[in-house]
Amino acid sequence: MTHTRTRLERGRNALGPALELVHTGRAPTRSVLTTELGVTRATAGAVATELQTLGLITVDSRPSAAPGSQGRPSHRLAIADDGPVVLAAQVHADGFRAALVGLGGRIVATAPGCMTVDADPAQVLGEVVAAGTALLRDSGRRCVGAGLAVPSAVAEPEGTALNPLHVAWPAGAPVRAIFNRCLADAGLDVTGFCGNDVNLAALAEHRHGAGRAAAHLLCVATGHRGVGGALVLDGRLHTGSDGLALEVGHLTVDPQGRPCHCGGRGCLDVETDPLALLDAAGRTPDPEASPLDQANEVVRAAYAPDATARDTAARAAVATVIDRLGLGLAGLVNILNPDRIILGGLHRRLLEADPARLRAVVEERSLWGRSGTIPILACTLDHNSLVGAAELAWQPVLDDPLAARGEWDLIVVDTPPSRSALDFLDA
Template identity: 30%
Template sequence: MSAAVRPPGAADLRSEARGRPLADLALEFAWRQQRVSRAEIARALGLARSTVSDIVGTLLARGLLREGPEGPSRGGRRPVLLEFRDDAAAILGAELGASHVAVALTDLRGRVLAWRNRDHPVRTDPEGTVALMIELMDACRIEAGIGRGRLLGIGVAVPSPVNPSEPDRLPEVVLPAWRGHSGMERVRAHFDVPVLVDNDANLGAIAEQWWGAGRGVEDFTYIKVATGVGAGYVIRGEIYPGATSVAGEIGHLSMDPAGKPCVCGNRGCLATMIGTPALVEHAAELLPEYPTSVLAGGPISIGSLLDAALADDPLASAVVEEAATRLGVAVAGVINLMNPAAVIVG
């Protein structure tokens, strides 16, 4: 996925015009303003009105813009305002976790039209994962009444680094059962739209940048804690992928060289200490020390562990506090190395 994903203002759009299609810039400006005149587009992008007229004609013909009411006059004829059509198309997004598949269908404003989530052994069942992803995508599309012809594209978040030159090859070190392939060619063939694949932490950072706590922040770090631990770095408004697109793999920082083995081949990685499987395992190890814990009544899951922690159960609280301390140590290292303006944990 392109690193140039920052949500720009008008000045940013003008500075970024070189190398980007003018129609894309005009459409992005209209998306951000929601209702805009041709003259405002011309001023924002520094374009001649005749050029803007041609661009707008194309976008109107494609159904991405529509003419709305007249705007206020500045001394001449009242301008006809252009409205961005949020419902002109739809976008599918999928998150492949280690043990679940989540799918959402949104309009062009990012509003969720349909949603599905199902547990699945993603790490060990690539064929079943891809089939389930397609099934859930079709279910969302049908629920929202969206035909395939209205799909603009698909984005897929995966729990591993992604090489932008080979986005369909996932690293075997992290996902050995996938043998270096993501199966996205099946998704492309089924829906016949572009499919973009990127690391889940990077996409989480982009989401925070557009809609969350990262709005208006030029430099921040987003940390995703789930089965594993990853980070997305936003530097000067853009995702920083690193030389080989593996920046942000803080889950594989070795916190204890003599610790438990990790899937990456090292020992004592942060993910082996604070990932969700590690928390459940640690709670089970400590259970004999807390015989009155509410967790003593049956098998421990991450859900029951977090519920117990929210209820101030001593065992659950001890596990979460220890994990938070370890995460804090790692975050302190990130702050010292990267000097972000903000750290967002999700």
Template identity: 60%
Template sequence: MRREAAPLRAESPRRPALDRGRSLLGPALQLVHTGQAPTRSALTGALDVTRATAGAVTAELEALGLITVDSRPAGGGRGRPSHRLAVAEDGPVVIAAQIHADGISASLAGLGGQLVEPVHLPLPTATDPVRLLRAVAETGAALARDARRRCLGIGLALPNPVTEPDGTALAALHFGWPSGTPVADLFAAEVRRADHGPRARTELPSAVANDANLAALAEHRHGAGRDSRHLLLVTSGHRGVGGALVIDGRLHTGSAGLALEVGHVTVDPQGRLCPCGNRGCLNSETDPDALFAAAGLRPDPALPLLGQARELAAADTPQARAAVEHVVDRLGLGLAGLVNILNPDRIVLSGLHLDLLAAAPERLAAVVADRCLWGRSGRVPIVPAQVRHAGLVGAAELAWQPYLADPQAVTAA
């Protein structure tokens, strides 16, 4: 993944406002994109510039079709009323796509973390890397062809580790892909093959990343992780467990993009067998399959697994409550270990873990606090995720990143 925009720098008083503002276009767009600058006054303060420079920056972003500047002043407050800023509702879009263990999702996404209603499709019969990635690329291309807005790129969230910067997939346990599959290159080739229609950028940039990393990015920019400096996200989707850490606005991905494989933290050495070959991993002890196993039940193979697990977690029966308590205890052990190592200031739970938190919030918090090195006085807030389809929203962030860094790149052919 590309790095975030460089830290904001004070303007030079010796250059015209527009020239000074060009280096601030990216930071300014990101502030509007994440809702941190709803007015020109707020943008002026966040960038630490004059009104003239802020006006030049917003005018340039508006001319690029990325934001709107409403001259009607925002109400309230002291001093001169300020213009409203918002992302352009008719501005360009990117394609966001996600591969799940049992399906494909895709959507168009404008700035501001807003998705057009996603489409969800079953996996193709053949799930080898080329044919599965081709199905994703073609699904996204169909959305771009039908859109009336210009398409600038595509981002893909994958349910397995992805190395940086080469973009190879490791331990693709769901599909049996060879370790080291060059997924970024294969996906780029399929995107080039697809017909995105006349309104799309000619050379459509593509990028891939781990779904948990992208969900954490989405929550930090648009959801429950806002204002957190050390955000830990832990999630369980259709199968398995993922995690990610955002530090001061940037994903911590390690030396090769493989950090925070939290699913393989051991929470029960005698527990269920994990696809990685070990026993009792968080991955195999706190996902939907684990909840059904704890309840002594089997899910209906004809129905989505995650939806059934959520219904079970919310069920008010002794059998369901006992299963929830069993899985919550395992989840709490894993979270406590992560807290001791990472010292986050907030934990966001999503997927099935969000439902487990709702079903037993006090029990989960107590297990974490009891096992945490700092005890109850060091309790870390554990909060539910807020972003719907966070993996897709994060994939959109991935696709938007080149333009958040350099908004003028939207003018490329």
């Protein structure tokens, strides 16, 4: 009996790790799940069945065999298409966007982005939740959590926005508390979480995108304004003692450069963001349009086959900003020694436009350039900060799927109410 009880406990303890393996695409079959978990085939089967009963994954017990393969193929595991979702939202300098995101980082639905951000965070987050609630009503999906990405360092665990430099919110705004109050006012009985937008983008890319399998992942990105950075170590975000780690936007790359919002001068934040590129190219920003879209258009025009003289000047501006970015990345590499760098937003476009130039600057100005090469890749996920915000909301489910069963009031099918698939390991 002692041995059987141990098997049962192992099965229940394996639910969270098993769900995370399927969630991140690392266990596409029951055979792989068995190996990754280090359990018996029977336990892996019971775990997969329980996750299916919870409505989180699907198990295909009769998958088609690949041409030329021998033996019966292993059961296929996939995220349930009609499973629960979380409400995810991102606030940035020029607006916000709300979405419904399922397991696997799948964006189920999005609301059109709003281009106004009120100075009162309660007003903005109320609109965010209203947009998300409308998506839930239209989809008919069950919501099990909520996550929010904001353009500020976020103190942990309080969830206060410490330095929202690019939105007019007061420093120290209790964003997480406001978010949860808005969710409750909208009748959503879920817990809301919040985090820095670039941190969450890095988390999403590490689990579902260009950062998969990296042990020490450095992410640097610029969105509508400003520059952010994030570091993922052994699958976990490194946020420092108070949530302020990796404020790479305030790394100086030109001591004689532009004044920065932080009080310094020549920071990445003001030397390599969209407004910096527009300024270097001699373009006056259109206040009615997104700075990121305008900067991306400068990059596109600069490298177009039919580039004009004006576009040639833009190409010189792009090269200047690439060199500044390369200097910043080289300094970060010397300090952090990552095994992969991923770039998002405008930085992704700069890498795609002239990868050789950027990599050459980083190699020349960093110690590892003399002994090896660290991959510099473009982020691959659309709306990766939204997906990262969803990861915050999914984490409690990944930690303990069985506890979530009671919270969601799921109807358990094909199994007596008093027992789960794992209980049959006692037999």
